[in-house]
Amino acid sequence: MLIESIDTLIFDLDNTLIDRNAAMRLTIQTWLTEQGCKGKRLQTALEDCMQHDNWGYADRLEFSAWMLGKYGKSKDTTAKQVQQLLHINNSRNVQPDPQVQTLLQALRNRFLLVLATNGGSRTQRAKLQHTQLEQFFQPEAIFVSGEMEYEKPDPRYFHRIVNELRLDVASTVVVGDNLLNDIKAAGECGLYTCWVSHGRVKNTGTEPTITIGNITEISAWSKQLI
Known part of the structure; x- marks a missing residue:
């Protein structure tokens, strides 16, 4: 059980509540296959692309241009078209996770659940629908x-959430996988933070309030925040 003072949980979406990387891997694999990659070359190219994708932290247009320049076969295709294709197909390839659904179902009985995600409206809301997570958040809390x-x-992003929902920063935790976007930004606003590390080593000066390996480890908070 979480500590008594916390009443609001603000969740990131990609690689926090959903496995965005798995969906992107499938999306890129399909695209590379369409470009004629197969066998060992396909696997090598896929790992190369995933490394450059960098958990989605790479600039989307720059990444698309790089991928098109290295692996694309059509001279008529633009980087913008590849970017749009990746966005659309990635939102379709995300899969529901029963463990996450069970977790959110239990948490919403006690906490206000808020979703805070970067990205385009169409893409991110499609992900919510495809993973069946939209049901766990009130419309005004997305x-x-x-x-x-x-x-x-931008700290004004979290300030707006706090102000619109009239949250108490002393009783709110931001949960996310990105040390800069989720943890550092939220911490600068006075919010508690929980970094979902996925086994990564922290390589910045940012200090989360707590760190967990996977979203399903939320129960560890009770031991780390007291």
């Missing part, structure tokens, strides 16, 4: 940067 003036890591 914040997509594509529908706002700001995006993470």
